[in-house]
Amino acid sequence: MFGSSVDQKEEFLKSSIETLKEVCSKFGFSRKVEELEKFLQRLESPFLITVFGEVNAGKSSFLNALLGIPDLCRTDVDIxxxxxxxxxxxxxxxxxxxxxxxxxxxxxxxxxxxxTVVDTPGINSVLEHHTYITEQFLPKSDVILVVLPAPNPHTKPIWDWVDRIGKDFGKKLVFILQQKDLVSPEALKRLVEKVKTYARERGIEDPKVFPVSALLELKGEGNSGFSELRKFLEENYTGERQIKVKLLNLRNELIKFTQRCLEDIENLEREGEELKKRLEEVLNLLDRKLQEAKRYKESLLRSVDDWIASLTEKVANRLEGISLLDLTLRKSKVEEALKGLKVDIEEELRRFTQYTLIPNLELFEEGVLKPAVAQAAERLREFERYQKKLGKKVAPSGEREVLRAFESSLGSVKVGGGEEAVAVMGGSLLAGSLMMLLGGSFAVDITGGVIASLGVLLGVGWIVRKKRKLLKELRDILQTQIGERLKRELEKLVEERLNETLLSMRNYVKSRLETVEQNLRELKGAKERLISLLRELQNFNP
Known part of the structure; x- marks a missing residue:
């Protein structure tokens, strides 16, 4: 599976990192993606060489010669x-x-x-930022090359710095006497020994010193000293054995990373299952509340029928006070009686609305609608938080509009002649809508229609009708002119409110539930991929 060559093994680890990046990106693990980018950089450039030296030590030329890139530190790349x-x-x-x-x-x-090569500035800048460099680069470096000018390797700042880091990083230090072409062979031998003495004085037991000439190396002339340096670096720091150690270390870190990622996925999966359960519960609640709302509506409409029956009795009793003489000779008295009856019917409608319809509507809204919508809204907020954890964008929906509708205050609504009604209805939108309806022309229209119909009834022989027939005709008039119209308006108001609240919320919850179910399917797929990858990493041996 992994292949036998180093390249094949590196390719496997690269593929593993890409798989982890894909999973982490899908579920919003941005910091993990950044960490994986660093893993990828380490895989592509597994060896970190850090170079220190004074400004006049020929450090830039040394880097060009060591890496075989003559123009690496030229001004065209401005490194x-x-x-x-x-x-x-x-x-x-x-x-x-x-x-x-x-x-x-x-x-x-x-x-x-x-x-990867870390090129530090002059030693004075290194000393100024010693803590930063020590924390960021030295622990990760495979080898630390200290470049000294061969003509003068004795300067105090560079050796003070070696003294500060020698205890922790002395085994990584390799000393380079650059510009060896500027001193004689005999002087060079003495300088090499002197550098070793300086290093031992600073706790470095077996210092390695390599005299080199970048000039000779770049020109391809004479013994530049770079062959010996490269061989030493390869045998001790950058060879195949070291590559395998690097790959093994990276593999171990990837195993731990994958395990952490798997834990995060499993936590999201558990959280998603809990959210799914709560969304299902609130969906069932909304369904129950819709059934309860249906019963409330039917009860409300029955109350209108009961009120019409009571109103019929009262109107019949008032009409019985009109005599045949009044009907034939006292027309003005009949008109006055009908006007009084109109006022009485309007008052009965007002009282029925205030003491029966409004309390029931407020109870319906406060006891049925609001609690269900509030609970649904809380679940939808949980959904938003969950989606953000997954790194997914949450499309704006209308549930906030539903909540704002409940939170709106109707205390400032003005209805002609309806100040008392506004005070009664409080914050109920249903009650407010009903009072706005009755405060307008609706009440005038229906009572006017009733009186007109009663006038016709009186004109065709009121006195001679039997009471049973009279009550039936009265009930038909009142039911048609008031009851049916009032029930239609009530039913319309309730249905509109249900559509705005419970039904809207139900649609939102159902949609979010479907999204969570999709998330869970994706999480399950990601978990299976991670488990498979974890097994492969555990079986991988560089």
């Missing part, structure tokens, strides 16, 4: 600055700022593959 510069291979050359002290330069040169 050599007073910043810490991280140099790595990239297909697309670019330069970017990492922080206030560090920048990264990508160079499209295959000779850089496998390496």
């Amino acid at each position: 050599c600055t007073d910043r810490i510069t991280v140099i790595r291979y990239c297909k697309t050359p670019e330069r970017k700022k990492i922080d206030e002290l560090t920048e990264e330069v990508c160079v499209n040169n295959p000779l850089l593959k496998g390496f």
Whole structure:
């Protein structure tokens, strides 16, 4: 599965990292994606070489010669600055700022593959930012090259710095006497021993010193000393054995990373299952409340029928006070009686609305609608929080409009002649809608229609009708002119309110439930991929 060559093993780890990136990106693990990018950089450039030296030590020429890239530190790429510069291979050359002290330069040169080079500025800047460099680069470095000018390797700042880091990083230090072509062979031998003495005095037991000439190496002339240095670095820091150790360490870190990622996925899965359960519960609640709302509506409409029956009796009793003489000779008395009856019917309608319809509507809204909508809204907020955890965008929906409708205060609504009604209805939108209806022309229209119909009834022989027939005709008039119209308006108001609240919320909850179910399917698929990848990583042996 993994292949036998180093390249095949690296390709497997690269594929593993890409799989993890895909999973982490899908579920919003942005920090994990950043961590995986660093893993990928380590895989592509597994060896970190950090270079220190004084400004006049020929450090830039040394880097060009060591890496075999003559123009690496020329001005056309502008690498050599007073910043810490991280140099790595990239297909697309670019330069970017990492922080206030560090920048990264990508160079499209295959000779850089496998390496990351940290080029530090002059030693004075190194001492100034000692803590930063020590924390950020030295622990990760495979080898630390200290470049000294061969003519004068004795300067105090560089050896003070070696003294500060020797205890922790002495085994990584390799001393480079650059510009050996500027001193005689005899002097060079003495300088090599002197550098070893300085190093031992600072706790480095077996210091390695390599005299080199970047000038000779770049010209391809004479013994530049770079062959010995490269051989030493390969045998001790950058060879195949070290590559395998690097791959093993990276594999172990990826196993731990995958296990953490798997834990996060499983936590999201458990949270999703809980959310799914709560959404299902609130969906069932909304369904029950819709059935309860239907019963409330039917009860409300029956109350209108009961009120019409009571009103029929009262109107019949009033009409019985009109005599045949009044009907034939006292027309003005009949008109006056009908006017009084109109006022009485309007008052009965007002009282019925205030003491029966409004309390029932408020109870319906407060006891049925609001609790269900509030609970649904809480679940939808949980859904939003969950989606954000998954790194998914939440499309704006209308549930906030439903909530705002409940929270709106109707205390400022003005209805002609309806101040008392506004005070009675409080914050109920249903009650408010009903009172606005009755405060307008509706009540006048229906009572006017009733009186007109009663006038016709009186004109065709009121006195001679039997009471049973009279009551039936009265009931028909009142039921048609008041009851049916009032029930139609009530039914319309209730249905509109249900559509705005319970039905809307039910649609939102159902849609969110479907999304959560899709999320769970995706999480399950991701978990299966991670479990499979974890097994492969555990079986991988570089």
